[in-house]
Amino acid sequence: MPNSLNPLELIARRWQPSAAFVRRAALATVVMAVIIVVTGGAVRLSQSGLGCSTWPKCTPDSLTPTAAMGINGLIEFGNRMLTDVLCVVIGVFIIAARARHPRRRSLTRLGWAQFWLVMTNAVVGGITVLTGLNPYIVSSHFLAATGLLTVAVLSWKRACEGDETPRELVARPVRQLTWLLVGSAAALTVIGTVVTGAGPHAGDAKKVHRIPLDWQEITQLHVDFVYIVVGLTVALWFTLRAVKAPAAPRRMVLELLACLALQGVVGYVQYFMGLPEIVIGLHMLGSALVWICVLRVSLSLRERGPLLEEDPDEAAADEPGAPEPQSAPALSR
Incomplete structure (x- = not known):
């Protein structure tokens, strides 16, 4: 009976969204996930x-x-409210x-996985506040x-x-090179969070516990991994050309190189200018x-066939000469 259906099933029976x-x-x-990353950085940097x-x-x-909390309270609370907007966007998806x-x-x-990740991160964010911005919790956040x-x-x-x-579009060794690139980029991100936890921007004007490491030495390690990621990206581009890979993966590798170049410029600017907050914010955007x-580079090296833009049954019904759908026969009394 319709009344026993869950709300998503009821919506599915009344609304048919397009593939687009x-x-x-x-x-x-x-887009919302990127905004959450950037605004979370803005909370810390302000x-x-x-x-x-x-x-x-x-x-x-x-x-x-x-009112007594001033602008800092508004910024922190505004970031919390963005989580509600993110949940709405994920709910629509x-x-x-x-x-x-x-x-x-x-x-x-995948949509529900996003929702539960948001809920988990909300709890981690709460623990971050309750522990007074513990740098390890901030990093996990x-x-x-x-x-x-x-x-x-x-x-x-x-x-x-x-x-x-x-279906793989390239040979296994090329895929292995790509996974090495993904792993190096992930390590670069993790090291970046350690730099954050040890660096001068603690997230609050009060004295906040920091990771007991020399943040400049960790920054140098971060830069070393940038060179590794750039080197692997260049190597992958030449490899894809050598094996005559499709144009789409090669274009995405070039997009990655351009993004790395811009991120490198921002990184050096923030270092030599003494870590100004606005430039660090741009660096966090670049990281995302x-x-x-x-x-996208990794996912472009395999394909899963074309996407059906419409319901096959509806498409068949729209074909010239297609029989009209028959109504169900009336039950005899």
Whole structure:
């Protein structure tokens, strides 16, 4: 009976989104994941990490910031509210993916994975506040946001392709080189969080515990991994040319190289200018964009067939000469 159906099933029976709408919804989750990364950095760089003194409320007596908390309370609370916007965007993607026919369970699973990652990261964010910006928790908070961005990119990719068995476009050694690039880029991101935990921008004007490492030495290690990632990217581009790989992967490698070049310029500018907050914010944006490019390069080396833009049953019914659908015979009384 219809009344026993779950809400997503009821929506699926009344609304049929286009494949383009599902793709746009998936892309919106990627955009929101990047915004969450950047605004989270803005909270730290504006020394608003403890703008709300507790969690889940902003103060022990108020859910929202008070006038006495000033701009720091507004910034921290605003970042919390962005989580609600992110949940709405992910919810739209889940509903659109579920309502789309034929049903693609892989898309709905990826959508729910994003939702639970958001919920997990919200709890980690609360622990961050309750522990007074413990640098290790702060680092895990950023890595969880990067995990969300990863699943969002996977969702976007799956929304743009079919459901055939994946077919590799290059030989295994080339894939191994790509995975080495992905692993190096992931290590680069992790080391970047250590630089954050040991560096001067603690996230609050008060004295905050830092990771007991020389942040300049960790920064040098971070730079070393940048060179490794750049070297692997160049090597991959020449390799793809040598094996005559399709144009799309080679174009995406060039996009990654361009993004790495811009990120390198921003990195050196922030170092030689004494780590100004606005430049560090741009560096965090660049970090998210580099990771997106790395994932797109890896995902471009296999294909899963074309995406069906419409329901095959509806397409067949629209063909000239197709028989009219028959109504069910009336039951005799």
